[in-house]
Amino acid sequence: MAPTAPIDIAALKANVPIVISGPSGAGKSTILKRLFDEFPDKFGFSVSHTTRQPRAGEEHGREYYFVTKEDFLDLVDKKGFVEHAQFGGNHYGTSIKTVEDIAEKGRICILDIEMEGVKQVANHPTFPRPRFLFLSPPSMAVLEQRLRSRATDKEEAILKRLNQAKVEMDFANSGSAPHDKIVVNDDLDKAYQEVREFIIGKEGS
Numbered sequence: 001m002a003p004t005a006p007i008d009i010a011a012l013k014a015n016v017p018i019v020i021s022g023p024s025g026a027g028k029s030t031i032l033k034r035l036f037d038e039f040p041d042k043f044g045f046s047v048s049h050t051t052r053q054p055r056a057g058e059e060h061g062r063e064y065y066f067v068t069k070e071d072f073l074d075l076v077d078k079k080g081f082v083e084h085a086q087f088g089g090n091h092y093g094t095s096i097k098t099v100e101d102i103a104e105k106g107r108i109c110i111l112d113i114e115m116e117g118v119k120q121v122a123n124h125p126t127f128p129r130p131r132f133l134f135l136s137p138p139s140m141a142v143l144e145q146r147l148r149s150r151a152t153d154k155e156e157a158i159l160k161r162l163n164q165a166k167v168e169m170d171f172a173n174s175g176s177a178p179h180d181k182i183v184v185n186d187d188l189d190k191a192y193q194e195v196r197e198f199i200i201g202k203e204g205s
């Protein structure tokens, strides 16, 4: 059994990370971009590890840490991930170290992760509990409309995202989800203010 990596609990308690989740198209990237633009020095976005090959223009340590399957599984063995999963034959995960490094710099780490990852973080045996925020679309109909007008996906991908959205929404409303706050992204300015207040309090306003 590989030794477990130590965790800097003090840093993670001084700067409690934020886990943001919500269906694809709920507006997470839009709201986070605004937040990072408004507070350029306050946050850090956790860079994930992956075993997939880098695409053109992607940089190690920027989009992802590109690692071998062997190194990835070694880190799994050392309990070095807050959450990890396999999609389309590749492994993806958020390492404890990336989250910790951000907290040690005095910044709040933001983790944008999907439902299964949220469950893993919430049930992690050693990682201190972060704060959980769920961003919800006003309705499935509005979500569908936004995914369509974003025009980044083919029909099949949109239908897949909508099916998964239903699962995520059911989980968020089930009572067994760890979310500390649910923000409904109807009016963008209003949703942004709610997210901002959840994350940094009333400071700066």
Ligand SMILES: Nc1ncnc2c1ncn2[C@@H]1O[C@H](COP(=O)(O)OP(=O)(O)OP(=O)(O)O)[C@@H](O)[C@H]1O
Pocket: 022, 023, 024, 025, 026, 027, 028, 029, 030, 031, 146, 147, 149, 150, 185, 186, 187, 188, 189, 191
């Ligand atoms: N309140 C809003 N009103 C209208 N349109 C919105 C609102 N919030 C976001 N949008 C639009 O909805 C689309 C989806 O938003 P965005 O890409 O931020 O979602 P996401 O949750 O980050 O999705 P993914 O998980 O797929 O990255 C975008 O085209 C965005 O401009």
